[in-house]
Amino acid sequence: MNEGAGDDRGLVRAAQKGDEHAFRELVERYQRRIYQLALGMTKDPDDAMDIAQETFVRVHKYLPSFKGDSSFFTLTYRIATNLCLDAQRKKGRTERVDVAEGDEAEIEAAMDPPSHALAGPQREALNEELKGKLDEALAGLSENHRAILLLREVEGLSYEELARVLDIRKGTVMSRLFHARLKMQNKLREYLGDDAPKAAGSDGDEE
Amino acid sequence: MKKRCAEVLPFLGALGDGAIAEGDRTWVQAHLASCAACPDRLSLFVAQGAALRERVQARSAAVSFDGFADKVLARTRAEKPHVLEGTGVWTREMFGAHRGAFAGAAGFALAACMALAVVFIQPQPADDGAEASQVEEVDFGTHDGAVLQLPHDTTVIWMSDDRGSSK
Numbered sequence: 001m002n003e004g005a006g007d008d009r010g011l012v013r014a015a016q017k018g019d020e021h022a023f024r025e026l027v028e029r030y031q032r033r034i035y036q037l038a039l040g041m042t043k044d045p046d047d048a049m050d051i052a053q054e055t056f057v058r059v060h061k062y063l064p065s066f067k068g069d070s071s072f073f074t075l076t077y078r079i080a081t082n083l084c085l086d087a088q089r090k091k092g093r094t095e096r097v098d099v100a101e102g103d104e105a106e107i108e109a110a111m112d113p114p115s116h117a118l119a120g121p122q123r124e125a126l127n128e129e130l131k132g133k134l135d136e137a138l139a140g141l142s143e144n145h146r147a148i149l150l151l152r153e154v155e156g157l158s159y160e161e162l163a164r165v166l167d168i169r170k171g172t173v174m175s176r177l178f179h180a181r182l183k184m185q186n187k188l189r190e191y192l193g194d195d196a197p198k199a200a201g202s203d204g205d206e207e
Numbered sequence: 208m209k210k211r212c213a214e215v216l217p218f219l220g221a222l223g224d225g226a227i228a229e230g231d232r233t234w235v236q237a238h239l240a241s242c243a244a245c246p247d248r249l250s251l252f253v254a255q256g257a258a259l260r261e262r263v264q265a266r267s268a269a270v271s272f273d274g275f276a277d278k279v280l281a282r283t284r285a286e287k288p289h290v291l292e293g294t295g296v297w298t299r300e301m302f303g304a305h306r307g308a309f310a311g312a313a314g315f316a317l318a319a320c321m322a323l324a325v326v327f328i329q330p331q332p333a334d335d336g337a338e339a340s341q342v343e344e345v346d347f348g349t350h351d352g353a354v355l356q357l358p359h360d361t362t363v364i365w366m367s368d369d370r371g372s373s374k
Contacts, residue, residue: 027276028272028275028276031275032267035267036266036267045270049270053275053282056279057282057286060279061283134258134259134262138259153257153260154260158226159221159224159226174220175217177220178220178221181252181256184259185251185252
């Protein structure tokens with residue numbers, strides 16, 4: 001994920017000295033990814049574009065105090081994620097899920113025989129239908145679950161980077177990601193209904 | 208639900224992400240090798256992530272970012288931080304980075320100020336017209352003594368009993 005971090009440092013130093021070209025390059029390097037994150041969070045292309053723009057304005061504002069002990073993209077994703085969460089709260093989506101608590105029902109559901117709808121050769125056939133359902137399933141998640149799923153699955157942040165961006169412990173990253181994935185999976189199961197083929201030998205065998 | 212599968216489930220995502228702890232990798236992989244269902248569960252997590260990635264990237268791929276950076280830069284020019292704000296940030300950062308040096312310098316400056324105050328600030332008469340205090344030694348015959356003349360017509364007479372008793 002952070003393959004450009006070394007290059008970023010030089011650009012950040014130049015931008016801190018007022019080099020607009022350097023800051024422009026940083027913006028162009030991350031604009032689509034930040035937009036992607038905002039789009040996944042808000043679902044609204046206009047809101048996503050506004051958030052992306054505001055993210056870089058704030059990044060620029062914080063540049064003088066940026067010491068480089070964290071990477072530039074971590075700072076950028078952190079600001080973007082907070083802006084997305086703020087925007088959701090302003091719209092009244094204040095759902096909060098205690099992700100530390102295990103949801104037994106969800107875990108039970110996930111232990112059901114896995115569907116071939118998402119995995120295996122039949123996935124392609126269901127892919128088109130799935131695209132629309134993915135948006136709905138994603139929108140049905142809590143903000144925290146949506147944020148961590150997008151940052152991990154779409155942006156490819158490592159667990160350490162997720163901890164820094166979301167300001168949570170690494171152990172919480174694993175737990176939150178697990179529950180987010182379970183919820184997503186269960187929501188997709190609902191959409192796919194009973195037509196989803198069952199996996200052969202689907203009951204878990206004991207070791 | 209098999210007990211071992213339920214124990215493995217929370218680790219499947221981390222295994223797929225390459226983020227599982229070394230201590231857990233062995234037993235999780237051992238279970239996957241002997242379980243018919245859990246490899247499918249892992250595949251499901253991985254496929255779900257891939258589908259989500261494809262979907263979000265496809266939606267954003269169609270968006271043009273022409274002029275995006277220009278708009279950002281225009282806003283940063285318009286929203287240049289106020290001088291006081293910039294000074295505040297500079298002060299915070301400098302203090303944070305050189306806290307020890309700042310504390311030492313402040314202590315040294317305070318000590319220097321106190322030393323200068325002792326050297327240069329002399330006691331001044333209370334009133335311009337007041338006379339300075341005077342002490343005059345007086346022989347009272349049977350006693351030694353002194354007369355202390357203070358401003359505002361105040362006189363203090365001091366007599367010692369020692370001379371009379373010693374003689």
